[in-house]
Amino acid sequence: MNGIARAPAWAPLRRRHALGLLAALGIARPALAQSSWPARPVTLLVPFAPGGASDIAARAFSTRLSERRGQPVVVENRPGANGQVAARLLARATPDGHTMMVGSIGAFALNAVLYRNPGYDPLVDFAPVTLAVTTPNVLVVNPAVAPVSNLAELVAWMKARPGRVFHATSGIGSSPHLTMELFTQMTGTEATHVPSRGGATAVMDQLAGTVPISFQGLGSIIGPVRDGRLRALMVTAARRSPLLPEVPTAAEAGLPDFDVSSWQAVMAPAATPAPLLREIAAEITAILREPAVAEALESGGYTVAGGTPEEYGAFQRAEIARWRRVAQAANIVLD
Known part of the structure; x- marks a missing residue:
């Protein structure tokens, strides 16, 4: 004997029996350090053509997200109607974290302010994940x-x-x-x-x-x-x-109170579970703040943001309120 205690051959059976008993009694299994997300490939909708700011932001973290989570992360460009085509797809997607959208201030704030009927409401149809970059x-x-x-x-x-x-x-x-x-x-x-x-x-x-x-x-x-x-x-x-x-x-x-940025953010369909949103936000934020990723973005004029869904949600609501006042004062309404 080498002094190392060996588990008896029936130990796995006992463990499965114990877990089944816990489930039968309604007692949850101990939480894992990381969830099973994603269970299949993830689609990142981009509402504009390749090469634009939203596309750059999506591709900045998509490869690393795939590497860290072990599933393909596919950037899918769906341009049209100032972001409305992709946004409507997102609104209809299953809220399980496998379809998200990396979009702009236009798609996630200005369309709701400017258009009579953009076909979606970013505050109702989407769930905030994280602010990605600002410029x-x-x-x-x-x-x-x-x-x-x-x-x-x-x-x-x-x-x-x-x-x-x-x-x-x-x-x-x-x-x-x-x-x-x-x-x-x-x-x-x-x-x-x-x-x-x-x-x-x-x-x-x-x-x-x-x-x-x-x-x-x-x-x-x-x-x-x-x-x-x-x-x-x-x-x-x-x-x-x-x-x-x-x-x-x-x-x-000489113009105080004129702090204005264009921005790109990540959103999921409404009803995506809050714990999953926080998990995804933490993962994307960590990737965006990796030195190589941050340096590449900053060399192109972007400032890395990141943060929690709650932080981005508050920011988005404030942006919509601000630009609604500006659009109303300028009498800008689009069909």
Whole structure:
């Protein structure tokens, strides 16, 4: 004998009998450290085409989530109607954590504010998982068309040209569109909206001189700002961006209480169990905060968020309330 006690051959049978007795008596088995989720492949719906911010956020954690949990995690792009096509699919999905959506401020907040009937209610049909990333918008001018160097000069320049100032965005109801509406309301200025076919096209229109000013996502204007074709006057975040450290925040530029971000978040169908939501949120948050993942996202202009379902739910409700006020003041209603 080597001194190691061996379990008798009938021990497994006794253990199964004991577990069956506990079940018969209604006594739960001891909780495992990790649940059995996922039991099969997970689908991450993305309501926009590949290469956009929501797609980037989804792919940032999908591979690692698959590695950590041992099941395929498939990113499925379902673009259409500013996110409404994928959102309706999510609303009808089984609430078991195997279908989720990585979407934008548009899909999870602005559609509910702007459209008469988007076909879903993000506060009723979805369950919050976690805020994934945020990115500030940047107020940029084409210096050849708008020869201004700071916010005060821009406001004076705009007020001297009522009805003759245009701004470009990726589309009606986009984050840059609503950000400009908030800006004009707070500064008493006017700017006519020129919606484009996407963020890249809006930047091209501004570089061509078609429009003098715009709010754009940080990642889309770093190059033109660094080479001098566009001039950045402020970032709409509480802190300066390490990618454009010389550009002041809105508060530093003279516009306090203008902390505005575009964002991407993860949501599940309504009625997904709360413990499962917390488990998934913790897993995604851990992946997003891994140094390699965080560095890759931050190099593209994103700020890693993460957090609990409760934290994201409170944030989402506040965003919907804020942008509803802006849309009502601007009388923006879409069919």
